[in-house]
Amino acid sequence: MTCWKNIKAIAFDLDGTLIDSVPDLAAATLATLSELNLPGCTEDQVRSWVGNGAQMLMSRALTHALDREVQPDELEHAMPRFMLHYQENLQQHSQLYPYVKEILAQLTALGFPMAIVTNKPYRFTLPLLEAFDINHHFSHVLGGDSLERMKPDPMPLTHLLSHWQLEPDELLMVGDSKNDILAAKAAGITSIGLTYGYNYGEDIGLSDPDAVCEKFSEIMALVSSSLKATEQENV
Numbered sequence: 001m002t003c004w005k006n007i008k009a010i011a012f013d014l015d016g017t018l019i020d021s022v023p024d025l026a027a028a029t030l031a032t033l034s035e036l037n038l039p040g041c042t043e044d045q046v047r048s049w050v051g052n053g054a055q056m057l058m059s060r061a062l063t064h065a066l067d068r069e070v071q072p073d074e075l076e077h078a079m080p081r082f083m084l085h086y087q088e089n090l091q092q093h094s095q096l097y098p099y100v101k102e103i104l105a106q107l108t109a110l111g112f113p114m115a116i117v118t119n120k121p122y123r124f125t126l127p128l129l130e131a132f133d134i135n136h137h138f139s140h141v142l143g144g145d146s147l148e149r150m151k152p153d154p155m156p157l158t159h160l161l162s163h164w165q166l167e168p169d170e171l172l173m174v175g176d177s178k179n180d181i182l183a184a185k186a187a188g189i190t191s192i193g194l195t196y197g198y199n200y201g202e203d204i205g206l207s208d209p210d211a212v213c214e215k216f217s218e219i220m221a222l223v224s225s226s227l228k229a230t231e232q233e234n235v
């Protein structure tokens, strides 16, 4: 049984959890395909390709456009173009999901240490957090290329556990993708799956997170049960 009262720190996924970033990722993907004289794709297709970092997104887009397996040199040729297009338009159409700012402020006020654990390359992550003015909530920001392995590998989460000197049941992962839930399970930590993000078009409930939330604001009720328990222990 999940013990919400033990939660002391929270790791947040970024794309599809805090920020709806697909519109800008889709624009950069389309610009890259067009530069390579390849057929385009829809925003819905890009949404189903997000989840394993920028290189995998481009690899899936090229596979679709070429209608065959993509060769390493083709991916190598496309990547710098994609990175440049996305860098130039990180925040044209992307938006924070409702109440993200308010809830992060409340969690910070309650004293939870918080981190970002995303598969997005680090070089895009910090500027995006800064552009939305939420960077100050996170003492740790781990991109998909910050460590040797990215989610669904547990490495970024075990890194946080050892840095914060926490037991696994004291860390919570909040994310929209099965990669978040698989990483959390492999690290032995608690997880919340959000239904509104990107999960390859699959139901996040099938990954069996400890709780499923339809809105970001719903995480507050679960996390605050940890505070009530702490208050009672201190009476």
Ligand SMILES: O=C(O)COP(=O)(O)O
Residues within 6 Å of the ligand: 013, 014, 015, 016, 050, 051, 052, 053, 054, 057, 117, 118, 119, 120, 121, 177
């Ligand atoms: O960039 C991606 O592919 C996914 O990023 P996320 O881990 O923040 O959802």
Ligand SMILES: [Mg+2]
Residues within 6 Å of the ligand: 013, 014, 015, 016, 017, 051, 175, 176, 177, 197, 198
């Ligand atoms: Mg995500």
